[in-house]
Amino acid sequence: MPICAEEMGVIPDSELALSLQAGSLEALGVLYDRHRGLVFRTALAITGDAEAAADLLHDVFLRLHRFAAHIDPGRPLEPWLYRMTTNLAYTWVKKRQRWFRPLEDVADWLAGSRKDTPAYQAEMDDSWRQVQQAVSSLPLSHRGVVVLYYVNDLSLQEISDILDIPVGTVKSRLHYGRQALKHGLGLLAGEILPELQYEFT
Amino acid sequence: MDHKSDALLRKILKNWANWQNPPANGRARLLWEAANTSHNKIDLPVILLRPQFKTHSTSSDWSQTFFSWVNENSIQLRTQARMI
Numbered sequence: 001m002p003i004c005a006e007e008m009g010v011i012p013d014s015e016l017a018l019s020l021q022a023g024s025l026e027a028l029g030v031l032y033d034r035h036r037g038l039v040f041r042t043a044l045a046i047t048g049d050a051e052a053a054a055d056l057l058h059d060v061f062l063r064l065h066r067f068a069a070h071i072d073p074g075r076p077l078e079p080w081l082y083r084m085t086t087n088l089a090y091t092w093v094k095k096r097q098r099w100f101r102p103l104e105d106v107a108d109w110l111a112g113s114r115k116d117t118p119a120y121q122a123e124m125d126d127s128w129r130q131v132q133q134a135v136s137s138l139p140l141s142h143r144g145v146v147v148l149y150y151v152n153d154l155s156l157q158e159i160s161d162i163l164d165i166p167v168g169t170v171k172s173r174l175h176y177g178r179q180a181l182k183h184g185l186g187l188l189a190g191e192i193l194p195e196l197q198y199e200f201t
Numbered sequence: 202m203d204h205k206s207d208a209l210l211r212k213i214l215k216n217w218a219n220w221q222n223p224p225a226n227g228r229a230r231l232l233w234e235a236a237n238t239s240h241n242k243i244d245l246p247v248i249l250l251r252p253q254f255k256t257h258s259t260s261s262d263w264s265q266t267f268f269s270w271v272n273e274n275s276i277q278l279r280t281q282a283r284m285i
Contacts, residue, residue: 025232032228040223045214054224058231065235131217150214178210185213187206 017073020065031077032061038078038152039085045147046089047096048136056092060084082152082162086144093140134184142177145170 011019011030019027039060044053063084064071071080135143144163148154156174160167181187224230 025235028235029228029232032231036223036227041218044221045218050221053221054227057223057227058234061231062234062238066238128217128220131213135214135217146214147218150211151218178207181210181214182206185210187210 013077014073017071020068028065035081039081041151042085042147043089045151046143047092048132052092056088059088079162090140134181137184138177138180142173145173146177149174
């Protein structure tokens with residue numbers, strides 16, 4: 001007997017994965033609703049681009065549908081989603097660095113900085129732009145570790161498993177990423193911007 | 202490690218990542234595309250083994266048929282490559 005959407009909302013991921021393997025799009029929709037925030041936030045934090053994050057969110061769940069037969073329902077789904085999201089986000093950043101950044105630099109030079117327009121300013125205020133710049137300035141491998149640790153609250157061991165790197169490497173990247181971010185955001189000398197402080201008080 | 206500044210850094214990054222939300226129409230787009238994605242279509246060898254064009258006997262111009270087949274399948278492949 002088919003399961004209705006309301007019932008699916010309380011079904012564990014493992015059973016939804018089985019339904020997905022049987023071809024249930026309803027199960028895919030429930031998994032999407034349940035985990036889209038996780039995937040979108042991770043992609044957004046690594047790419048720094050909301051449109052790219054939306055596309056990556058779509059791609060990750062489309063791959064979940066396509067490769068459902070290869071997923072082990074007995075294991076948690078989140079690590080698979082994190083791994084796929086970070087891999088696709090890394091690929092996006094690398095491609096963009098290779099092909100688009102030089103073109104964007106030329107376009108900005110010719111037309112003035114697009115990011116100085118009032119519309120863009122309204123879209124992202126200075127404090128968030130400062131955070132984005134600080135995160136984007138991290139090397140990609142450090143960025144992934146920092147995002148998984150601080151934004152997604154994963155442990156060092158979980159990050160090690162997801163990124164397939166030793167725990168020592170995770171610690172090292174986290175250390176350097178943390179120092180660079182604190183320096184970039186003025187947290188080392190306690191000189192944090194008033195706007196940022198306001199967000200957390 | 203300075204735990205106070207570390208906690209503050211965590212809050213800053215979390216708030217920043219929550220600044221934007223996933224697209225509202227993402228679920229519908231995903232389900233539509235998943236419903237229209239055939240596993241067989243994505244499988245490259247299957248496409249090549251099942252060309253979708255008329256046989257030479259029913260076509261008056263074999264070269265036109267050949268290039269139509271190449272064009273149709275290249276479009277199909279590009280579309281699937283984008284989805285993958």
